[in-house]
Amino acid sequence: MLLYPGFTPLDAIGPYHALTQFPGYEFSFVAHEAGPVSDGSATVIQAQKSISEIDSVDILVVPGGLPAITMSRTGDRLIDWIAKIHPTTEWTISVCTGALMLGAAGILKGVPATTHWYSHTELSDYGAIPRDERVVESGKIMTAAGVSAGIDMSLVLAERIFGRAFAEKMQLDMEYDPKPPFNAGHPRSAPQEVVSQLESLFDSVLKPNT
Secondary structure (H helix, E strand, O other): OOOOOOHHHHHHHHHHHHOOOOOOOOOOOOOOOOOOOOOOOOOOOEEOEEHOOOOOOOOOEEOOOOOHHHHHHHHOOOHHHHHHHHHHEEEEEEEEOHHHHHHHHOOOOOOOOOOOHHHHHHHHHHOEEEEEOEEEOOEEEEOOOOOOOOHHHHHHHHHHHHOHHHHHHHHHHHHOOOOOOOOOOOOOOOOOHHHHHHHHHOOOHHHOOO
């Protein structure tokens, strides 16, 4: 799993909980350099390896965060590394705005994909075909929508590799039985004023000149 300063913790920790239970796989966090990586607040995760140490992986997971948007727009050596590693993978996976990093790496051209609802239209900038779904598969590429959808993605991946019974056991272990207190988890159902307020907040961070 790739980390970078400013990653969204749940994007990483949700799938981490599942992926570390996959038999036969060795899990590692990787980053620009080995060592602690902060989300910019109170969460710090230790990257065991630097990207310079990794030439191939079976499963690559790219979590999202606001920096994923800006790195995708302006370029970063993490983007170049994703492009280098993707041909070696069995699965290349993103959560939330991590999909934009896949797009910037050139691997979503003509590929159905999803991401956080705010960045949905930006997928098209990278040649992807936006899909308004929690998890989207296309060959070995799997993309998940915003933050919490990374848990859904990890269960889908578990089923693809190990079968439904294994995935269901994993879901039960996590007690992943969501019943949200509000019907506001997507712009299609959230009150319009809530959608507008959140869009304005994101715009103020990501579009400072507008």
